[in-house]
Amino acid sequence: MQMSAPTLRLDAMQFFGRLASDYHAMFGITLAALRGQRILDCPSGPCSFVAEAVAAGIDAVGVDPLYIHTQAELRDRCESDIAGTIKAMSEHGDHYSSLDLITYADSKRTALYGFLADYEEGKCAGRYVAASLPLLPFADRSFDQTFSAHLLVTYSTPESGGILTNSPFTEVWHMAAITEMLRVTKHALHVYPTTTRTSPALRHPYLEHIVARLQASGEWTCRYQPSTYHRGDAAQNLLNASLVIERVA
Numbered sequence: 001m002q003m004s005a006p007t008l009r010l011d012a013m014q015f016f017g018r019l020a021s022d023y024h025a026m027f028g029i030t031l032a033a034l035r036g037q038r039i040l041d042c043p044s045g046p047c048s049f050v051a052e053a054v055a056a057g058i059d060a061v062g063v064d065p066l067y068i069h070t071q072a073e074l075r076d077r078c079e080s081d082i083a084g085t086i087k088a089m090s091e092h093g094d095h096y097s098s099l100d101l102i103t104y105a106d107s108k109r110t111a112l113y114g115f116l117a118d119y120e121e122g123k124c125a126g127r128y129v130a131a132s133l134p135l136l137p138f139a140d141r142s143f144d145q146t147f148s149a150h151l152l153v154t155y156s157t158p159e160s161g162g163i164l165t166n167s168p169f170t171e172v173w174h175m176a177a178i179t180e181m182l183r184v185t186k187h188a189l190h191v192y193p194t195t196t197r198t199s200p201a202l203r204h205p206y207l208e209h210i211v212a213r214l215q216a217s218g219e220w221t222c223r224y225q226p227s228t229y230h231r232g233d234a235a236q237n238l239l240n241a242s243l244v245i246e247r248v249a
């Protein structure tokens, strides 16, 4: 099938975050099920996932290159990116007609302020770490599970099915980023989304190739787990799923 144009294009990465309930929808995990485990969220951005996980008694760490900035700088950057993303989505109204953009923006602000409330103390405690894929400053198998949302696949080039014009995130970069996250993970890496931003959505070609390579190595098993996360244009997306990569015991 020939790939259509992506339903959204952006010229820059967005510092834009989500709630633990969104992680539940994307990955099918509950915070209760993660108790007793060490969890990595990479990239964590201005998500409240780590703050909510820690409040639920989970040992969680978030990584993002922008964590070199202060709380006030991150607040301003995220407020501006929420406004910019909503504007870009409203200009593609036909693809996002099933999404209430005001409610959508409000949930991004709830995530932002949940994150900011934990940021200063969390940074001192080592749970917000400034780093950039494909290099993570953690020892092998430091985390039981790793969650990676809305960087891989999403910010690949429009030609491959992503949304970022002039994206540096090539297929080689995706393989290196996944290899690095697997290095620091004991049991399972979860990646979302897994489909192109085209209509209809297709499985992203980079992931298809990477899954084939990982399966062939005999060290990893890969499966797609159906997701209920709704980003407007995913309503008719029958392939809406996270990718779960598990270490063979």
Ligand SMILES: C[S@@+](CC[C@H](N)C(=O)[O-])C[C@H]1O[C@@H](n2cnc3c(N)ncnc32)[C@H](O)[C@@H]1O
Binding pocket: 013, 014, 015, 016, 017, 018, 042, 043, 044, 045, 046, 047, 063, 064, 065, 066, 131, 132, 133, 134, 148, 149, 150, 151
């Ligand atoms: C749209 S946010 C996603 C945050 C969160 N996981 C979510 O689903 O809402 C993308 C994040 O990727 C971060 N980022 C950009 N380049 C990165 C890299 N090379 N390694 C790790 N994170 C990166 C950005 O700073 C931004 O916060």
